[in-house]
Amino acid sequence: MTSSNPILFFDIASGPPVRAYAPNPWKARYALNMKALPYKTKWVELPDVKSTRLAHSVAPVRKLPNDEDFYTLPMIHNPSTDAYFGDSFDIAVYLDENYSDSGHRLFPKDSIGVHRVFNAHVDALFTRHVYICASGMPFNPETAEVSKAEFVRRAGLESWDQLCVGGEARAKILEEFKADLEEFAKLYRFEGPFLEGEKMTYADAIVGGWLQFMKATVQEWGQICEWQGGRWKRLHEALEQWAEQR
Incomplete structure (x- = not known):
């Protein structure tokens, strides 16, 4: 993963001008910036979130009250390893464990x-x-x-x-x-x-x-x-x- 081959970060698009607003993608965006890692945002329209996750074979990580699968974002793709992660917390853990020497430490020891x-x-x-x-x-x-x-x-x-x-x-x-x-x-x-x-x-x-x-x-x-x-x-x-x- 380099500046010429950055992490692809999938976020929910707002109306124009497109900007970040959803809470869980914001958690992941903070983590990427705190780790000082190169990434590029792929904006996804709300109605396209489910099909986007399915297209990349990223399983849902949440459930609705009726136990139905809830497809949402964020999601990242690391082109260096072809790894996908589709939960904001898992993204933060992955970034901190695999890029411990970059940027800030997100999780103090054993936390x-x-x-x-x-x-x-x-x-x-x-x-x-x-x-x-x-x-x-x-x-x-x-x-x-x-x-x-x-x-x-x-x-x-x-x-x-x-x-x-x-x-x-x-x-x-x-x-x-x-x-x-x-x-x-x-x-x-x-x-x-x-x-x-x-x-x-x-x-x-x-x-x-x-x-x-x-x-x-x-x-x-x-x-x-x-x-x-x-x-x-x-x-x-x-x-x-x-x-x-x-």
């Missing part, structure tokens, strides 16, 4: 298990409040209706409007989200900006991926930046040095 638990906890926390994101999803206008219909189907609902909360219902979700983040912030033993103070680890990419998604989709992003004394704004800004989109 992969703890990071895996942390990843599941963070995903569950943010997913509980994901309804505040629906109305701001940056769909491609050409495929928006197809994408919305798929989101509705996955959620077991009848219409897109049911996913787009407003008024008192939205205010209640935001209040609960703030309370959950208040409890979560207790894990941060230092002023920051990172979980371990001034030392970045993959845990910060995990949270940072979700913060990027909130910034892209939630109109109250400015409020979130002020919560917990501005902790999440400081983390988001500290991660900007690894937020390049190639």
Whole structure:
């Protein structure tokens, strides 16, 4: 893998101008940038994600509540070894173990298990409040209706409007989200900006991926930046040095 033969990184395309927004691809993008590895983004339209994974024989790594396979991104292909990985956490582990001398170390010694638990906890926390994101999803206008219909189907609902909360219902979700983040912030033993103070680890990419998604989709992003004394704004800004989109 070289600059002339980089890792191919599959990310979910937004509407034009195409940009990164989905949380799990953002985790992998942070990892690639933190490891200072050459890569190139392959943008995939939402309706094409399943066929893209199938075309490369990359099995789904998630399930919907009804136990149906859930095909999503990120995914990487390393042309040097012809290896494919289709889960953000597995991508980070692979990069850190195989390119230990490049960039930053993502996982301190003997911490992969703890990071895996942390990843599941963070995903569950943010997913509980994901309804505040629906109305701001940056769909491609050409495929928006197809994408919305798929989101509705996955959620077991009848219409897109049911996913787009407003008024008192939205205010209640935001209040609960703030309370959950208040409890979560207790894990941060230092002023920051990172979980371990001034030392970045993959845990910060995990949270940072979700913060990027909130910034892209939630109109109250400015409020979130002020919560917990501005902790999440400081983390988001500290991660900007690894937020390049190639």
